[in-house]
Amino acid sequence: MRTGTRRARALTAALTTLALTAGALAYTHFFTRGIDRLPDRPCGGAVDRALVAQALPDARSASERGLLREGSNGFTFFCYVRTSGDSTISGEAETMDGDARSWRAYFAPKSREGDAVEVSSGDVRALSMAPHYATAYVSCTPPRGELRGNALIVDARTIGPTRAKGDELRQVVVDFAYQLLRHAYEAGGCEEARDFPDALPRLTEGRVVEEPVG
Numbered sequence: 324m325r326t327g328t329r330r331a332r333a334l335t336a337a338l339t340t341l342a343l344t345a346g347a348l349a350y351t352h353f354f355t356r357g358i359d360r361l362p363d364r365p366c367g368g369a370v371d372r373a374l375v376a377q378a379l380p381d382a383r384s385a386s387e388r389g390l391l392r393e394g395s396n397g398f399t400f401f402c403y404v405r406t407s408g409d410s411t412i413s414g415e416a417e418t419m420d421g422d423a424r425s426w427r428a429y430f431a432p433k434s435r436e437g438d439a440v441e442v443s444s445g446d447v448r449a450l451s452m453a454p455h456y457a458t459a460y461v462s463c464t465p466p467r468g469e470l471r472g473n474a475l476i477v478d479a480r481t482i483g484p485t486r487a488k489g490d491e492l493r494q495v496v497v498d499f500a501y502q503l504l505r506h507a508y509e510a511g512g513c514e515e516a517r518d519f520p521d522a523l524p525r526l527t528e529g530r531v532v533e534e535p536v537g
Contacts, residue, residue, distance in 0.1 A: 358372065358406065366389030370503060380406070380408055384406065385407070397465050398465060413480065414477050415477065419475075440526050447460070448461070479499050
């Protein structure tokens with residue numbers, strides 16, 4: 324009888340462990356896959372969901388939105404992905420007056436450690452000021468002559484907890500900024516015909532910006 328009791332208890336413990344494990348896996352699948360339920364390309368096709376998943380931790384739910392707004396001063400394209408865990412990756416692509424020199428002179432000093440890194444392909448450029456903060460630039464003439472601006476500039480960042488850290492996060496945010504720039508260029512109707520590369524060079528191939536140069 325004692326042997327049978329011990330076996331019964333062992334079986335009960337094993338089944339309990341199995342049930343708890345299955346429950347934990349089910350929780351992970353059903354309650355931490357919010358990002359996986361987003362469209363393949365959130366923000367109306369602007370960015371890659373896999374890139375967002377690199378940046379933000381798992382969460383029970385996630386929301387996203389892309390919006391193009393046109394006005395007398397040009398156009399702005401907004402994109403954000405936000406999770407129930409208070410993590411966000413977002414950016415704005417806006418037409419402005421300026422050139423690469425003025426863009427760099429404005430953003431490079433925002434690097435608190437003085438280690439802003441720039442990468443480029445032709446006149447398409449991106450600048451990382453911190454692991455969570457990046458900008459991108461390309462020349463752009465808005466589609467209507469009355470609209471101001473000859474540059475399209477993206478300001479992108481993460482807010483709250485992130486999955487990636489350090490240099491990995493730097494690269495993810497730069498890639499996010501570039502994808503947003505490329506999409507906004509087409510969505511806003513910049514007049515210049517342009518073939519964008521699939522991606523900009525990696526930050527490991529970039530240069531540290533110590534002072535604004537042409």
